[in-house]
Amino acid sequence: MTLSPDALTTADTLWKRLTEDQPAVAAALAMQVRALPEDWSQRVLGVSRPHAALELPATADVPMEIEPYDAADWENCPACGELDRPCRYHEGYTSGYEALNQPLTEAARVDPKVTVADALRRLTEAEEAAERGEFAAAVERMTRGQG
Secondary structure, eight states: OOOOSSHHHHHHHHHHHHHHHOHHHHHHHHHHHHTOOTTHHHHHHSOSSGGGGGGOOOOTTOOOOOOOTTTTOGGGOHHHHHHTSOOHHHHHHHHHHHHHHHHHHHHHHHOTTOOHHHHHHHHHHHHHHHHTTOHHHHHHHHHTTOO
16 A cells, blocks of 8 residues: 555545445544543653644554554564565564563573562662762672672
8 A cells, every 4th residue: 555645645545445444443543532532642742733743754664553453473474575584573572571581581691590570679769869869889789689
């Protein structure tokens, strides 16, 4: 599907196709849009005026990042296949997964006997200590003196 570079024309085309192919999804999307607070564009897109969002450039050479029908089936994702690398959905999923698990991986490297509950507790304690300006103490508590 080739889309116009004009945001309003593209939105109109996508909406027409969505209402034709997925009317229930279109209805759910319309209900969600109606419920958005006035400051949604600032919080979601980083622009203070909703019309400023129309000027945001598209991400180059990347298809839409809608969730595939079977998000767990990475090998058969049409967008990933088209790009010959992870699509934005799967790239974001991977980044989020890594961000979530990186602290746990690091904690296991420091202390192989650490449990997930211990690691999360230590992270919380370290973050709280760092917020109080006790960074060195936070690191000490996080590593428990192991190095």
